[in-house]
Amino acid sequence: MARSTVPRAALVEAAVAALLPLSSHPAVAQDLEQVLRPRTDQYEQVVRDQMASAHDELDRLQNDPAATPSDLAAAFGLLGQLYLLYDYHEPARAALRNAEALDGQDLRWPYYLADLTAREGDPETAAAALDRVLSIDPGNVAALIRRGNALLELGRLDDAERDYSRAVDRDPRQSAARLGLGRVRYERGDFEQAIEHFQAAIQDQPEGSAIHHHIGLALRRLGRREEAAAHFEQNEHRLVVFADPLKDRVDQLNVSAEAHYFRGTSALRRGDARGALDAFLLALEAKPDSARNVFSVGLAQIELGNKQAAEARMRQAIALDANYREPHFNLALILAERGDYEAAERHFGRAAEIDSADFEASARRADALTRLGRIEEAIEVLNQVLESEPAMPVALLTLGAAHQAAGRPEQAWGRLREVLAAAPGAPRERAEAHYRLAVITSENPELAAGNAPASEDTSAGEDDNVRAHLRSALELDPGLIEAHALLGRLLAQQGQYPEAASHFARAISRNPANAGWHRDRAMALILGRRYAAARGALTSGLGALERANPEASEAAVDHLRILLSRLLSTCPDPQIRDGRQALGIAQRLMADRPSLEHAETMAMALAETGNLEQAADIQQQVLAEVERRGGTPSAGQRQRLRNYVDGRPAREPWFDP
C-alpha cells in the first residue's frame, strides 16, 4: 500500500485544486485536473525557463478560443513530459491524464503514464496504460516489451509470454523480448529453454551483460555450476536495452547542466572520452562558473591524451575553487608525468592539505619528494601515512622506492615485500613492487638470496628470480614498460633474442621516445638473425624519435643511424644490404660529427659499395688512431682491415654480441 509522503496541509491544497474546473475553454468538454506547479526557485535557470515557457504556452492556448483539444493535449503533454523528466510525479500525472483526456488517439500520453507508474512500482496501472497504447498501435514493440515486463512482474506468465512473443515476431533480434521469454520459461522451471532464449538475447546484445546473470541462474538450477560461475563472472551489471523512441524523446528534452554532466560521466564510464568531453563542454556552457564542470572537461581531456589542455583546465578549476582537491591531485599527476616534480609535489601537498585523510595524495607527494632527492622528507611523510593506514599499498611502495633511491636496498626490499603481502587488490602497486624487487635482486643478489620468502625457490638462480619478478609484474600490469625493458635486456643476455625483442617492442609502443629501447630492440633482432625486422625497427625508430622526441640527444639518434648503416653494409642477407643507403647515412654522420666510430661505419659502407681501397685506407687510419690514443684495436677491427685489403667487404659481426 503506497502512502503519501505529503504533509496533510499540502494534500488538502492539492485535493481542492484538483476539483476545480481548469478552464472554460470551449473545446474542453470535461473538467481537467489541476497541474500543480512545483517550486522552481532552486532549479537551474535553463530548466526554469524551459518549464515557464511550457506553462506559458498552455496558458496561451487556454485563452485562445481557436485552440483545438489536440493543441491543448500537446501543451499538457509537453508539460507532463517535462515533469516526468524532472521527476515530479504528481504534476506529471495530472498533465498527462489531461493530455490523454483531450486526445485519446495520441499514444504518447498513456505511454508516458505507463512509464511513470512503472517507475513507481505499480505494474498493474502501467499494464493498463499500455493496454491503451497497444489498442492504438498494436505493433508497438517497445510497448509490448514494457507490458510484458509489467505482466511478468504481476506473475501473469502466459500474458507476458504473449507480449514478448509478439515483439519477437516483429523484431526477431529483440534481446529485451528474448530475455523476457527466457524469464517466463525460468519461472515455469523450464531452465533449458530459458537458457536458449537468454543465449539468443546475449548474442544480439552482448553488451547487455546482465543476461549472463540469468544464464548463470538457469545453469545453476541444472547443476552445471562451473558453467554458471563462468557466466556470473561476465555480469558487469549492464541491463538489456531496447529501442524506445518515445522515452528518448523525453530524455532529449533535458537541458540542465546536470543532464549534460550526467551524460558526460556516463560516456566516461563506457569509455567514450570524446562523447564525455562534448557533454562536459555543454555542461560548462550552461554553468560556466562551475569548478566541477571545468574539472570534468579536464578529466575528459586527460582520457583523450590531451594533457596540455587538461592542465589548463585543472588550473582553471583551481582558480574557481582553490579548495577543490581533485584538480590539484590530477594536475599533480600531469606534472609528475612530465617530470615537473617540484610543481607536482606542491599540488599533491595541497590536495593532502585540503583533505588530511587523503593518504594517496600524501603518498604521491612523497614519491615526488623522492624524485627530487628529498628522500628523508619523503620517508617522514610516508611514515605518517602508514601510521594511519599500515597496509596502504601505494605508501608501502613509495617507501620502498625511497629506501631504494637512498641506497638502502635491505629496507626497500622489506617494504616492497609488504606490498605484495598486503595488497591483493592493488595490481599496479604490486606490479611495480615486483619490478623494483627485480631491480634490487639484479643489483644485490646476496640480499635477495638471504631474504627470499619460503614460497620462493631459493635454489633458483639470480636471473631466474629477477625474471620471475618481472613476469609477475607484467602479469599484473602489462603496461609497466620499465619491466618490459628490463626483462628484454635480461632475455637478450640469456640469448633469448626473439622474446627480448618482443618486450622491447611493447616498451616502445608505450613510450616511442626512448632511443635506448629502439637500439636494444634492433640489437636483439640482429642477434636473433631477424635482419629485415631489425632494419624495419631501426627505420621506424628513427622516425618515431623524430616525431615523439625531437630533442633526443644527438648521440642516441647517431647510435641508431650507425646501427642502420652497418646493418645495411654488412648484413649476411643480400636482400637487406644496401650499400648506397648505408654510405649516405655514414657520410652524413661523418660530416656532422666526425669520430672513429663514424669513420669505421663509413669504411663498412664504402666496402659494400665496392670502394675497398678507400675502405682499407680509412680502416687503417682508425686502427692507427686507436693505438695513438693508447688503446688496442679489437680482433674484429683488424679482421675487417684484412678483408678490405683482400678485396672483400665486411660480413663478420661488427660488434661483440
Place this chain on the structure above:
Amino acid sequence: MTVGLAITGIAALSQAHLAAEEPQPVFVDRAAELGVDFAHYNGMIGHLYTAEHMSGAVALFDYDNDGDLDLYLGQGHLLPPPGESGSSSADEDTGEPPRMDRLFRNDLERGALHFTDVTEESGLAAYGYAMGATVGDIDNDGDPDLYILNFGPNELWRNDSQPGAPRFTNITEGSHTADPRWSAAASFFDLDRDGLLDLFVGNYVEFRIATHKPCSSAQGIVEYCGPKAFRGEANRVLRNRGGGKFEDWTSRLGIADLVAGTLGTVATDFNGDGWTDIYVANDQKPNSLLLNDGGAALVNDAVMAGAAVNAAGQPEASMGVVAQDFNDDGLVDLFMTHVYRETNTLYLNLGDGMWEDATRGSGLGPPSFPYTGFGVAAMDYDLDGVLDLYVANGAVTRIEEQMRAGDPYPLRQPNQLFRGLGGGRFEDVADFEHPGSAEVGRGVARGDLDNDGDPDLVVANNMGPTWLLMNETEPSSSEWVGIDLRLPRRDVEGDGSQNNTENRFGRRPLGAWVGLQSGDQATNRTWRRFHTDGSYAVGNDPRILFAAVRAAPMSVVVSWPDGVRESFLLDRPGRYETLIRGGGESMGSGLTSGP
C-alpha cells in the same frame, strides 16, 4: 420527531460501527512516558553532507544482567563547514553542552517498565558522531560490551558494570579497534573458534567534510550525494587476541580488496560447515557472502550463491539486512532494504548453497518501491508463529512535495509493517503505528522491552525523536516462550579485569540457531537465528521469541555456532528460558545452509 430520532439513531449506529471497525494500532510510541526523552541531532548546517542523514544508532542490551533490556542511543553533533577537517564537534561554539550518546537503564526488574538515564554515572562519555552500534561480550565475562560505529574513529566500551552500578570503560586505544573511517555496520562473531568474539567492521564510503562538494539532481538542484559519488572504504576484520586487544586480520583473511560501501552485516553459518560466515550488504555494489574457510580465510561466494545481485542481475542499495528463515524450510534466508525505486529484496535459500531473489510474488516488492528502507526488524509481532517485517523508511534525496510545504528536513517517509503469511509471502499492513507521522527512519532495534512475550521496537529517527514502539498485542502466557543462550562460565577470558565475576554464565553464542518443534513430527521445527547484529546501525535483543507454541513440554534444538547440536525440553511457556551449552542432550553436528 420520529424521523429525526430515527436519523440520529442511524447516525449513532454508524458511529459505533465505524468505531468498532477502526483498526487499533499495533505499535504505540511510549518513549516519553517511559522516560526516553531523546531527539537525535545530526548537526546539519545546510551543506547536505551525506553523513548527516545516515545516522541512527540504537542498541538494546542488558548491560546490568538484571533480565531486562537497557537502551543505548547514539547522538550526532554540529558538523563543521566544508573545508574543515574531520567530523569534530563544533558544539562548543554554540554555548550548549556538547551532545553525547546516552545510556538508559530499564527499571522493569525494579518494579515497572521505565527508563532512567544513567549516562553520566556509567562513564559512557561517547562524543563521537555515532552512526551505528553493535553488542558482544568480548571478554567472556557474561556481560555485553558495546562497539560504537562513528563517522570518525569507532569506540569500544568494555562493560564493567556491577549490580546497581553501571560502568563502561573506553578501551578503544589499547584494543586497536578505532577504525577512523565511516563505519555503519559491524558483527561480532568467533572467526577462528578460539572462544573469543572477533569483529567484522563494515565501512561505508570516503566521504569527508574537508572535501565535500555538493551533488545535484537532474534538475540542477543541490542534493545529497549518493554512494557513487565516493570511493568505497575497505571493510576490516579485527581478531580478538584476548586481554582486550584486537589485531587486524583483514589482509591475512584475503579481503583487503573488499571495498564496496557496506551498510549492513550479519554473521552466521551460512554453509553449515560449523564456521561462522558473514553476509555483507553493500550500497549499489554487489553484496558479499564471506564464507569462513576454517578461520584462515574469508572467501566471497555471493555471486555463485545468487546472493550478490537481484533477479535482474543488478546490485542494489542494500542498507538494512536480516538473516532468518522466512519460509520455515529450515534454511537461512536474507532480506534487505533498498532505496526508492528499488524493491526491498527477499533472497530465499534453495539449499545446496544457493539463494534466489524471490521478491516477486512475496508481497514485499511493489509496496517498498516508493520508499527508501533502512532499519529492518524480523519478528512475529502478531504472535501467529510466522515472521513479520518492520521497515524504517526515510529518503536520501529531498522530497519535492515536502520542500514545497516548507519542511526543513524533507526526507520523511512512513515506515512499513509487513505481516508474514507463511511460505515467504507477506502483506502490507496499514495504520499499524502511532504516532503514525513520518520521520526520517534509520535504525530499528528489535527487543522485548517489557518481557511480556511480544517483540517491541526502538526506532532511531534521524534528526527526530526516538520511538519506543510498544507492541500492543497481549500475548497469552501459554502461547509464547523466549530463549536466551549462554556458554558456560568456564569460557571466561582473563583480561585482568576483576569485574562481573558474579555472573553465572559465559557469553552469548552469537550466530547460533534455535529450532522449536512446531508440529507433531519432531523434525518439524521453526528455526530462528540468535543474534545482535543485522538491521541497520543497531544492536538487537539476542533473545528469541517463539509465539503460537504448542503445549508443554516443548522440544527445542540449539545449533551452536560450531555446528554442535543439543536438544532441550522446556516445561513452561510464558517466560524466558536460558539454555546453557552442555545442559541439553547432545545430538552431534551436521548442518546444511544455516540451521
